[in-house]
Amino acid sequence: MPAGSAFTSKQSDQIRHAVTTAHDETGLHFFVQVGLVDGDIRAYALRRHAALGAVAEFGVFVLVEPEARRVEIVTGETAARRLDDRAAGLASLAMATSFAGGDLTGGVVNGVRMMAQAAARPPVLHEHEAD
C-alpha cells in the first residue's frame, strides 16, 4: 500500500454513497474511519464516537484499523436501539471477512449497507413470551 490515499476516487465515491444512502434510509448518522490508531483501539473508537457531540446519540461510528486488523463499531444510545449489538456484530464479521480477502472498499460498503438494513426495520419493543 503506497503512501497517500488508501482508496481511489471511485472507491471513495462508492463508500460515500453507501454512507449517504444509509443515512437517508435510517436517519442515523454513519461515520467510517479507515486508518492507523495508536494504543487501545476500542477506547479510541469510543472517544472518537463521543467527539461527535450532539450527533453521538444517533451516530454509528465504524473504525477500520488495517494494520492491527480490527474493526470496531460504536453505536450511540438511540442508534443502539435501532441497530442492536447482534446486527452490529453480524456486520462487523461480514466486514472482517471481506477485509481478510483484501477488499477494503467492498467490506465497508457491504457492512454499512447491512447495518442500514438492520436499522431500517422497526425495532422490536415487546417480544412475545414463548407459549
Add this chain to the structure above:
Amino acid sequence: MGTAVLAAGPALAIGERGTPGDKLSAIETTAIFVGIPVAVAAVIAFLVFLPSIVNGPRYRPGRPWTATTAWFGEPIGSEATASAITTLPPATVNGGGASARW
C-alpha cells in the same frame, strides 16, 4: 469442367509459380523472430496487470499500512476533540457496538 480442375491443379502447387523473393534482411529477421514474440508477451503482461492498474493498489492484510487516514460521513468532531475526551458522555456509554478481527 473436370479438365479445368485437372489443368489448374498442378499450377496451384507451392513453389510452382512466382519469384521466391529476396532473402530477409537482418532487420526483418529480428523484427519477425524477436519483435513479434516480444510484442505478444508485452500485450499479455499488460492484460495481466490491467485490473490492478484500474482498481488501484490492493490492501494486503499483514503488510504495513502507510496510507493516510480516510474519513467518510460529515466531518464532525476531530482527532483533537477525541483525544481531549477523558470521560465518555452517556450517549456513547449507553450505546452499543461490536468488534471483529481478521
